[in-house]
Amino acid sequence: MTDLKRRSLVKAGVASTLAMAASPGLLRGVSAAPGKHRVVAERPFARIVEVGDGVFAVVSTPLDSDGRFAAPQTLCNGGLIVGDDRILSIDAYYQPTGAAWVNEQAKKLFGRPVSDVICTHLHLDHTGGLAGFQNGEIGPEIYMTAATWSMMVEQYSRASPIEGSPFLAPPARLMGPTRVIEDESTSISMALGGRSVTLLPLSGHTPSDLVVLVDDLPITFGGDLAWWGLFPNYVDAVPSALAPSVARLMSGGSRLMVTGHGGLVSTDEMEPYAELIGSIDTAAMQARERGWSAEKAGEAYSMPASTSDWGFFNPRYPERAIAAWFREWGLSSSGV
Template sequence: MLKAGIASAVALATLPVTLRGTNAAALSKPVVAESSFARIVEVGDGVFAVVSTPLDSAGNFATPQTLCNGGLVVGDERILSVDGYYQPEGAAWVNEQAKKLFGRPVSDVICTHLHLDHTGGLAGFQDGATGPEIYMTARTWAMMVDQYSSGTAVDGTSFLAPPARLVGPTRVIDDESQSHTLDLGGRSVTILPLGGHTPSDLAILVDDLPITFGGDLAWWGLFPNYVDAVPSKLAGSVETLMSGGSRLMVTGHGGLVSTDDMAPYAELIASIDSAALQARERGWSPEKAGEVYKMPASTADWGFFNPRYPERAVAAWYREWGMATP
């Protein structure tokens, strides 16, 4: 049966960074800034992970200003923020910490995918008439407009209230068939187009240090969200992120982890694929499949932002197969 899980998510959100992941000693890193909703952790020379802590002790999203994990990569000339966070307040806090720590604001933002917890806060990086260059794929922007631009009527007015304050890209990545390089001055990052969590995902590799920002292609300690997933691509993208030697993985949600220790996550993805195949063979609905799904032993203590995520994962496979829900 599906375990409740939310208590595990709460515990994960409040653990010190040194306890996250299985390779705790390797992940012991100094915290350089902290708020009620996130901490900034130095994970390498001039490279920082923003680790969000959105849940309170009751499992409620009490402090969702950043919500997702992200990071800062500091070059001689430019400062990159990986992702735009959930609310402008969260992005503004990250930007202010950059100013305090490095004497200058964020100059570039790369959005790993469309979801609002990674893009909804982009306006917070704006400073009057100036703001950073914002990179995202053309497909990501198109999906953002499609999903988030429609609104509901505001009582007593002729206006609509959309579900988010959308900020579009200033630099569009149109070619997802190859990687791209962004020069920050004295160091660069590789932008790696992948897919699986959504039809269009980006991973960010720091070129001079073994550090990867995986976006929501990588989760640790939490069951992943399949709301817009392309499940047939996810396992391959996870394998790509785990290949190429030992690297520190800054996940989209949950703890930091070494790629050497990510086998349980890959096993979890494989178990979801197997559960979907079994459900199809037995004529089960995604809801039924979610009810009977069991996590692999290696991830049995992982939590859920939403206990219906296994059902959602099976539904994503059904959607890709073009199947009507039984």
């Protein structure tokens, strides 16, 4: 989501869904049980909850009660994984203010700042805050795939005019990686001191997504391959890869999924999300058979019953999802 401010919202849907994120008692899934996870820090834009020993989810709550993006400082969900030697942040949030707040909480709770940041994918709601982790000459190692960095440069290095200024401004205070993952064909183990995580390269939400699995606890950080309570964004999706990646995330036993947006959920309970993705696949294939445009197919689309109460960051997300399939098939959005 790169231009959230300009996007309209389905007010009630988004507000109610992110209100769920703001009220753990209303969340579905394992995180839903009131009091199940201890809240260790809270601001209007996010809360940090302990989901396992030394593992924390940052759950963003960017919307006010009217469904406006009142508090986009963090915007995405992420987290902290604390080892004896290193503290890993999953993603960097939307604005430096959000990342700096998470970093301050790490210092307060564990006596040291974040030492490493994994960027799960290129989008600014996960990378726009990177600069917030830097403090003078002290800053974390920043990990992303080579493909992610190249897409960030491609998408976010174009600058727009500022009224009354001779300068142009890019869309965010961009920061690049200090560590690049070139080979996406294999997973990578990362030692944090007394514990480790596995970085699993997948694709589907974008051409290059990273998932982080905690090795000693059944907890997965799915990035934007996993959404809960909100219709996913397909703006850079590779739809043919999405369902297989989601199936992969749901396999391998029950784990807590820290999603990229919306609530936390057990992998055992993610079937409605898989169904939702399947319904888009079906709608796109039907549209192609019928010669419909993505717009027409998006208007005709209805959510599966199991996700009918889910919200939208943008009411045109189904159309964009179908358009993503068209893109992959080499068709224009008009279906030809």
